[in-house]
Amino acid sequence: MSEVSFEIFEGECSRREIERIRSIAEDKGADVILGVGGGKAIDTAKAAAFMQSVPVVICPTIASSDAPCSAVSVVYSEAGAVEDVIFMPTNPDLIVVDSGVIAKSPRRMTAAGMGDAMATFFEARACIETGSKNCVGGGVTTLAEGIARLCYETLMSDGLAALEDIDQGICSEHVEKVIEANTLLSGLGFESGGLSCAHAVHNGLTVLEETHHMQHGEKVNFGTLVQLVIEKDREHLDKVLPWMVKAGLPVTLEQLGITDTSKEHLQQVTEAVCEDAMISHMKIKADPNLIYDTFLEADAIGRAALETK
Ligand SMILES: [Zn+2]
Numbered sequence: 001m002s003e004v005s006f007e008i009f010e011g012e013c014s015r016r017e018i019e020r021i022r023s024i025a026e027d028k029g030a031d032v033i034l035g036v037g038g039g040k041a042i043d044t045a046k047a048a049a050f051m052q053s054v055p056v057v058i059c060p061t062i063a064s065s066d067a068p069c070s071a072v073s074v075v076y077s078e079a080g081a082v083e084d085v086i087f088m089p090t091n092p093d094l095i096v097v098d099s100g101v102i103a104k105s106p107r108r109m110t111a112a113g114m115g116d117a118m119a120t121f122f123e124a125r126a127c128i129e130t131g132s133k134n135c136v137g138g139g140v141t142t143l144a145e146g147i148a149r150l151c152y153e154t155l156m157s158d159g160l161a162a163l164e165d166i167d168q169g170i171c172s173e174h175v176e177k178v179i180e181a182n183t184l185l186s187g188l189g190f191e192s193g194g195l196s197c198a199h200a201v202h203n204g205l206t207v208l209e210e211t212h213h214m215q216h217g218e219k220v221n222f223g224t225l226v227q228l229v230i231e232k233d234r235e236h237l238d239k240v241l242p243w244m245v246k247a248g249l250p251v252t253l254e255q256l257g258i259t260d261t262s263k264e265h266l267q268q269v270t271e272a273v274c275e276d277a278m279i280s281h282m283k284i285k286a287d288p289n290l291i292y293d294t295f296l297e298a299d300a301i302g303r304a305a306l307e308t309k
Contacts, residue, residue: 005028009037009041012076013039013040013041013043013047013073013075014077014083016078018044018048019048019051021048022051022052026052031055032049032055033049033052033055034059035049037061038062038067043067043075046058046071046073046088050088055093057095058092058095059096059097059098060097060183061105062102062110062113063102063109063110063178063182064110064113064182064215065182066117066189066190067187068092069091069092069095069187070187071087072086072135073085073086076206080206082206087135097179099171102175103166103169103171104169107163108215110175111163112216114159114217115217115218115220115221115247117182117186117217118152118155118243119227120148120185121148121151121189121193122198123148123193123194123195123196123227124193126194126196126231127194130282132194132196133194134193136192141192145193147189147193148189151186154185155181156243158173158174158178159247160247161174195278196279196281197279198227199276200278201223201227203273204269204271205222205269210257210258213257214257219250222251222252222256225241225251226295229294230282230284230290244305245306245309250302251303251305252303253299261296263292267292271288273291274287
């Protein structure tokens with residue numbers, strides 16, 4: 001029987017942590033790396049396996065993001081801000097999801113994954129409208145658009161029921177469908193459909209220390225709200241905002257941990273959003289003033305939705 005060596009993930013998908021895991025794999029002569037856990041542990045395993053040129057098997061224990069199926073690793077600084085994205089030439093070799101484990105994970109984690117997945121359709125739509133490239137530099141195909149749309153429809157039809165079942169630890173059909181939407185549909189959907197405003201807002205928000213306790217998908221969720229406000233898409237706002245509130249996803253800056261909403265305090269965020277290449281996949285020409293005004297408008301709409309809950 002082959003020898004198995006366990007290493008505990010140290011908490012951040014940083015250059016240092018990726019190199020630590022890679023060098024252990026090298027020292028032990030590992031044939032394969034298995035990444036077990038949440039998005040950051042998974043991203044670390046994917047990057048370490050890529051750099052060590054060994055296959056990677058992914059086993060998510062929560063469905064909080066689309067990290068399991070994607071071929072990217074988001075690298076954070078030691079301080080917790082997004083620093084870099086590593087694009088691997090292939091997706092993980094094998095992904096094993098035990099839905100029974102995920103059904104017993106905290107509700108907040110699956111809800112965060114739903115927030116990440118909800119952005120997929122709107123970001124792909126923006127890329128299609130502007131003729132922007134997807135995450136691997138190709139055009140957005142009809143299939144990619146179809147995956148993104150199916151992801152959206154699944155979340156709307158099964159998302160809230162899945163959260164109720166997870167509250168009771170029940171692995172129902174709703175839960176199975178949402179796990180597929182959060183991991184497979186969202187993962188393939190964003191890579192093939194492209195990213196835009198929602199993830200640019202996420203990346204910008206990571207600059208603020210007070211948002212570091214929030215999940216990736218929770219920050220992306222506010223980004224989707226910002227994107228829909230920029231696009232003046234009232235029809236989808238009316239459908240999606242009540243869904244976000246019921247899912248317990250953050251729809252205000254305060255819910256993200258941001259209590260100082262002054263222009264000065266948010267300037268580093270709005271500038272980071274505008275410097276992010278993904279924002280150029282929108283029809284509008286972004287500038288920090290416009291992003292700041294939209295943040296406040298999205299925040300006001302979000303607060304109103306919370307009050308009428
Ligand atoms: Zn994401």
